[in-house]
Amino acid sequence: MSVVAKISNNLVRNLARVSKQRLERNLSTAPQIMTEIEKKFRLPKRYEGSQPSVWVEYIQLALDYKPLNLGQGFPDYPPPQYVTDALIEVASNRGLHQYTRGFGHPTLVQALSKLYSQLIGREIDPKTEVLTTLGAYEALYASITGHVDEGDEVIIIEPFFDCYEPMVRYAGGVPRFIALKPTNTEASVLSSADFVLDRAELEGLFNSKTKAIILNTPNNPLGKVFNLEELTFIADLCKKHNVLCISDEVYEWMVYEPNKHIRIATLPDMWERTITIGSAGKTFSVTGWKLGWVYGPANLMFNLQMIHQNSVYTGCTPIQEATAIAFEKELRRLGSDECYFVSITKELEPKREFMGKFLQEAGFKPIVPEGGYFMMADWTPLESQVDLNSETDKYKDYRFTKWMTKKVGLQGIPPSAFYGEEHKRLGENFVRYCFIKQDKNLQAAADILQKWKSGKK
Numbered sequence: 001m002s003v004v005a006k007i008s009n010n011l012v013r014n015l016a017r018v019s020k021q022r023l024e025r026n027l028s029t030a031p032q033i034m035t036e037i038e039k040k041f042r043l044p045k046r047y048e049g050s051q052p053s054v055w056v057e058y059i060q061l062a063l064d065y066k067p068l069n070l071g072q073g074f075p076d077y078p079p080p081q082y083v084t085d086a087l088i089e090v091a092s093n094r095g096l097h098q099y100t101r102g103f104g105h106p107t108l109v110q111a112l113s114k115l116y117s118q119l120i121g122r123e124i125d126p127k128t129e130v131l132t133t134l135g136a137y138e139a140l141y142a143s144i145t146g147h148v149d150e151g152d153e154v155i156i157i158e159p160f161f162d163c164y165e166p167m168v169r170y171a172g173g174v175p176r177f178i179a180l181k182p183t184n185t186e187a188s189v190l191s192s193a194d195f196v197l198d199r200a201e202l203e204g205l206f207n208s209k210t211k212a213i214i215l216n217t218p219n220n221p222l223g224k225v226f227n228l229e230e231l232t233f234i235a236d237l238c239k240k241h242n243v244l245c246i247s248d249e250v251y252e253w254m255v256y257e258p259n260k261h262i263r264i265a266t267l268p269d270m271w272e273r274t275i276t277i278g279s280a281g282k283t284f285s286v287t288g289w290k291l292g293w294v295y296g297p298a299n300l301m302f303n304l305q306m307i308h309q310n311s312v313y314t315g316c317t318p319i320q321e322a323t324a325i326a327f328e329k330e331l332r333r334l335g336s337d338e339c340y341f342v343s344i345t346k347e348l349e350p351k352r353e354f355m356g357k358f359l360q361e362a363g364f365k366p367i368v369p370e371g372g373y374f375m376m377a378d379w380t381p382l383e384s385q386v387d388l389n390s391e392t393d394k395y396k397d398y399r400f401t402k403w404m405t406k407k408v409g410l411q412g413i414p415p416s417a418f419y420g421e422e423h424k425r426l427g428e429n430f431v432r433y434c435f436i437k438q439d440k441n442l443q444a445a446a447d448i449l450q451k452w453k454s455g456k457k
């Protein structure tokens with residue numbers, strides 16, 4: 001072997017030995033380094049205990065098992081053509097692709113002001129009393145973060161949209177829960193109107209520490225539409241204790257006869273203490289646009305503006321302009337049969353009736369909603385047909401919905417996700433399904449359940 005070859009072989013062996021020593025040293029110190037990293041960069045205290053939401057978990061479940069998905073709340077058919085045409089028109093305008101006004105695109109806040117000034121019965125200032133947000137999610141975040149301080153108590157009515165509780169906690173607030181409970185449990189088909197608040201219990205939650213109550217009407221997931229008597233009772237408590245009402249009204253246009261949507265801000269002396277939240281995703285069936293809004297008195301809105309400008313700053317210009325165009329069209333025909341805000345409910349009514357029928361025929365006990373596009377149903381009459389032990393979740397509705405997704409091919413959402421820890425058992429016997437779906441997919445769901453009930457594969 002030549003001298004050069006010997007030198008080369010020795011060099012390779014030495015390099016290999018050094019690399020091995022370095023690797024062993026790195027492996028021995030890696031756990032210690034990772035522990036230090038994990039300690040320093042764990043979730044901040046205000047976020048401790050946070051876990052992936054039900055949406056994160058169930059969207060992945062749907063991707064993995066590909067069931068017929070009646071879980072998530074969005075249409076599986078296109079929105080009105082004039083809405084998407086508006087976006088096409090805006091996209092073609094080369095002057096509408098830069099930043100817009102931070103607190104809301106001028107044409108959109110003007111349109112929102114025109115609409116809600118009519119509905120509320122007072123002039124709403126588009127510059128100081130309307131804010132556009134990245135979905136109703138951000139509207140909720142800005143409302144809660146902008147008004148809740150350390151130690152403030154916030155009353156949350158259960159079942160509630162699942163982000164309410166963590167948002168209150170992140171702001172340093174203390175959630176105080178009260179559940180809507182059924183007055184009638186014996187009927188084979190219930191109504192969301194059967195679920196009511198215990199007035200003495202609600203009154204007992206109000207005290208000097210109470211900063212706000214979060215109202216959701218029509219309610220998601222239950223579909224309850226709070227009537228005038230119920231809203232007046234809540235309003236009177238807010239006035240008595242000087243409490244803010246954060247009113248989540250994203251399903252305001254989806255209310256079934258003979259029920260009426262009453263905006264709590266219209267009740268005597270409630271404008272001064274109410275923040276109202278809306279959603280383009282629900283109003284025009286474009287959930288992917290992620291556009292929401294808030295309106296209320298200027299002094300309350302200032303807090304939200306400060307949160308918005310220092311976190312999001314501004315919204316998407318083309319989406320806001322297209323939504324403004326859509327609103328202008330609806331403002332011209334507001335209240336007529338041609339108005340989408342009227343026709344959407346008529347479109348959903350037969351879907352609601354059909355879902356109630358096929359769930360009952362399959363053995364569920366449905367709760368027919370007064371508003372929105374979700375239906376909760378008691379699945380426990382079918383418990384003997386479900387292998388709940390095949391899933392390991394703490395709550396039965398999670399086990400039921402996962403088993404149904406994997407074994408039957410139909411996905412719903414577990415309602416215990418919409419309750420505080422103390423009351424989660426109230427949601428365990430139910431499942432939430434969405435009916436703003438194509439008729440053929442609702443029929444497919446009915447067929448899936450009938451096959452399952454009959455024992456066919």
